Amino acid sequence: MSRLAAVREATANAGLGALLLTPGPDLRYVTGYDALQLERLTCLVVPAAGEPFLVVPRLELPAAEQSPAARLGIEFVAWEETEDPYALVARRLGQVERVGVADRMWALQSLRFRAAMPGTEQVLAGSVLRELRMHKSPAEKAALAEAAAAIDSVHELIPQLLKPGRTEREVGRDIADAIIASGHARVDFVIVGSGPNGASPHHELSDRVIQPGEPVVIDIGGTMPSGYCSDSTRMYCVGEPPADFLAYYGVLKRAQEAAVAHVRPGVTCESVDAAAREVIAEAGYGEYFIHRTGHGIGLETHEEPYIVSGNTEPMQPGFAFSVEPGIYLPGRHGARIEDIVICGETAGERLNHTTRELVVV
Template identity: 85%
Template sequence: MTTTSFDSSELYPTTRLAAVQEATARAGLGALLLTPGPDLRYVTGYEAMPLERLTCLVVPASGEPFLMVPRLELPAARHSPADRLGVEFVAWDETDDPYARVASRLGAVGRVGLADRMWAMQSIRFRDAMPGTEQVLAGGVLRELRMRKSPAEAAALAEAGAAIDEVHALVPGLLKAGRTEREVGKDIAEAIVAAGHARVDFVIVGSGPNGASPHHELSDRVIQAGEPVVVDIGGTMPSGYCSDSTRVYSVGEPPAEFVRYYEVLQRAQEAACAHVRPGVTCASVDAAAREVIEEAGYGDLFIHRTGHGIGLETHEEPYIVAGNDELMEPGFAFSVEPGIYLAGEHGARIEDILICGETAGERLNHSTRDLVVV
């Protein structure tokens, strides 16, 4: 079990709030309105419960930030890392209108940024409370900060990678002909928690033809001898940072065609990982994987982007996809996961999380990328 612990002051430093306020001003926004979700946790460290009752960190471009919180949630907020920020906690009661109170305290502002994961119900209530204010996504402000992982964030992602590697090490003992995907998935989910995750985010066990569906998850299909099985798993650690790794197994000897394209897939994934370094584009990492697969004649069977950013969310920016000409920088964290999928037969995907370092990419997953025959 992975047991490394992190000081919340390292992962969620109090200086982050000032950086967010400065970014809000540079973006020409009057304020950011951050409700429970990854944006709020990034800024404060507070994993607030998402409720119909409004919890909202208000970060004005100038002036003092404050946290609007239901009175019954005030103790939880006080016991969270948000209490270190020195912001005012504004408790509201059941008969109050918290949206009107936020609008009153902010005054007239031309534009506000709403948390990307804010409920539509809440955004509409804010629109009604501030009818003259344009709403945009806060992600446009926070992306530049969230994409560049600090050393503490990188360490948290490495801990998550080590924890999910522990789970993959157990998978060969769980895969047997005659078991269903759901039975195997249940065991994997238990192992994810046992390895130190706070929660399971997803478990994909795609056997035989189900392996050709990248987001298949689980079914009652019985695993057969001679079938490849795609296992894509991830969870969230107590730190808030996520794991995500895919490996491929075969219950007995796999089909010859599968062995041929799995070798191609290994070369493609290695090429993309080797290409990572500061100054290359995200699109070029995608191209490095795609070129190997296309040259081998499987290009039309690679049906998704090569990767996605990861941190407090399993999928966040930057995206490793054609057309994304953003330049890699130290601290970018993302998956490299090319795949080849033969509909109705089988499929394969190899996925590692990488962090872009000063000169090259560093893999955070270290379990074997060879096909494991069980």
């Protein structure tokens, strides 16, 4: 079954009259079209009964016709500057009780649809697409493996870039260049957390000068031309590491290994989180592990499934997600080890293969 046909079937099974997918990962997943997010409406309409069609501004029609969406055989409906595209969609759909709107649809577009279809309830399209997007196909697994190999190659360069006296921002700029040089189409994030900044999991680059003897968290990722994302964290130290850091780095490494080893079909997402958390808590660092163990990854860096307490979703073959426990000591330093893992038929498979040992430069 084609992806578009699977989406139509899922829409009908969910009791929705249609899905309305504006530019973003949902549209790209269904059609391959990486459309610009503009104030002018571009929207794939997937009726539960009837043929799908893509509404595009007239000036975006050439780009749409050159995109992978053109190979799907769907009708392109171009609208003129003086037309109301929301009314156009409402007329073509007719009266429907419920529609699914793209999770990343702008509020102004959702509200315009609500005005054009006042009797229609809106729900998130993610409720329909989540099962399809969580189960990665062989082609998607290959794309994620390519992304992982590319970001691994960047981590291999980090020891050449980390030097005492350089600022986080200077190092981050070089890393961003290396991410593009590795084959990524876009840099999504670069975290260089030196010394006490490493205790902030989502630290932004700063002008702080990296000092000798400081651990440095390097968390980096980007988007490949395929649309699939990379995300990997490794730990470095500029010179001799502090004794208190070494005391918990070994704990963190065991926790990450325990979580990956726990992955297999049938275990719950929260049990993978628990496998990492138990190791850290037993060593006395539980209060310093302040975030979930992981997140799904694909066309978005963060997507379902989330590896967190309370998520009782059973692991299934094809699930792709990060395993990234962390320990963060406020005002001192922190550490995180992150790999992308795919749940296979019997066990988890790491996609990242650079060393998880502390790299001293």
